[in-house]
Amino acid sequence: MATIEVRDLARAYGPVRAVDGISFSVGDGEIFALLGPNGAGKTTTVEILEGYRTRDSGTVRVLGYDPATGGPAYRSRIGVVLQSAGFEEEFTVRELVRLQASLFPRGHDPDELIALVGLGDKSGARVKGLSGGQRRRLDLALGLAGAPELLFLDEPTTGFDPAARHRAWQLVAGLRELGTTILLTTHYLEEAQQLADRVAVMRGGRLLATGTPEDLRAGSKLPTVISFGLPAGDLPALSAAPEVTGTTVRVVSRDPVADAWRLTGWAREHDIALPDFTVSPPTLEDVYLALTEETSDEPAD
Numbered sequence: 338m339a340t341i342e343v344r345d346l347a348r349a350y351g352p353v354r355a356v357d358g359i360s361f362s363v364g365d366g367e368i369f370a371l372l373g374p375n376g377a378g379k380t381t382t383v384e385i386l387e388g389y390r391t392r393d394s395g396t397v398r399v400l401g402y403d404p405a406t407g408g409p410a411y412r413s414r415i416g417v418v419l420q421s422a423g424f425e426e427e428f429t430v431r432e433l434v435r436l437q438a439s440l441f442p443r444g445h446d447p448d449e450l451i452a453l454v455g456l457g458d459k460s461g462a463r464v465k466g467l468s469g470g471q472r473r474r475l476d477l478a479l480g481l482a483g484a485p486e487l488l489f490l491d492e493p494t495t496g497f498d499p500a501a502r503h504r505a506w507q508l509v510a511g512l513r514e515l516g517t518t519i520l521l522t523t524h525y526l527e528e529a530q531q532l533a534d535r536v537a538v539m540r541g542g543r544l545l546a547t548g549t550p551e552d553l554r555a556g557s558k559l560p561t562v563i564s565f566g567l568p569a570g571d572l573p574a575l576s577a578a579p580e581v582t583g584t585t586v587r588v589v590s591r592d593p594v595a596d597a598w599r600l601t602g603w604a605r606e607h608d609i610a611l612p613d614f615t616v617s618p619p620t621l622e623d624v625y626l627a628l629t630e631e632t633s634d635e636p637a638d
């Protein structure tokens with residue numbers, strides 16, 4: 338059974354159709370990323386699923402509950418990591434995590450959790466002395482404190498340095514091993530590509546595409562780009578005309594396997610170096626940009 342089941346969900350604020358009839362489901366143990374530009378309707382959707390906002394129409398089932406009426410029984414089974422939780426600044430990290438864990442029937446061990454998010458050496462520090470990235474890690478520890486079956490992660494690594502981001506990714510991957518279902522929103526496409534089993538791209542309150550990152554890339558029809566340092570000698574015929582910028586050659590290939598084969602064969606035959614030879618298929622970011630730029634803000638009915 339799906340952990341999250343959303344059918345024809347809609348919510349307007351006055352004339353703004355923030356969520357305009359979307360349907361999707363998230364399977365048990367799946368990591369699902371909701372992507373989209375500012376104002377796409379992600380937060381509205383997520384907050385309806387969390388039970389913090391009302392909907393105008395549509396059906397929503399999460400862990401078998403309707404979040405609008407699930408009350409404390411529902412809330413005790415989910416974890417929420419907000420973009421900017423307001424903390425009690427005078428508390429220490431350990432005090433806050435202990436307090437949060439004590440609110441749930443089967444909370445995690447606070448010290449283990451603090452170590453898990455990499456705040457072990459800050460356990461006794463007051464919140465007011467934490468850096469922005471350390472606060473986000475504390476957000477994560479607080480979201481996990483109740484050992485939730487379903488975790489809502491809203492832009493979990495905004496403000497993280499690269500090492501902290503990789504740690505957070507490992508942490509989320511570890512949660513997957515534990516079977517936690519995760520609904521993630523992020524503006525980092527690499528994060529979605531790394532973590533998500535499936536992604537949904539949203540804009541103007543609607544879903545533009547849903548699928549695995551690989552499905553979206555394969556379905557995008559975006560080209561693979563072959564690039565290399567400008568070699569001596571005339572290049573062989575390729576599926577598209579090479580573009581030369583400075584000392585770099587770029588081929589927006591229509592047939593990457595054949596072009597790579599022709600180029601490498603030609604280079605070996607003539608003993609020519611192809612420095613930095615790279616074959617780059619479209620990334621999730623390329624697909625996302627193509628999807629969201631193609632579509633106007635006001636989808637026609």
Ligand SMILES: Nc1ncnc2c1ncn2[C@@H]1O[C@H](COP(=O)(O)OP(=O)(O)OP(=O)(O)O)[C@@H](O)[C@H]1O
Nearest residue numbers: 350353354355373374375376377378379380381382
């Ligand atoms: N409480 C509100 N009152 C009025 N309009 C709102 C309210 N909350 C959101 N909106 C509007 O609804 C639309 C969707 O907003 P939402 O916050 O759901 O988008 P988002 O995808 O989460 O954006 P971001 O990436 O910036 O967080 C926007 O046009 C926004 O201005």
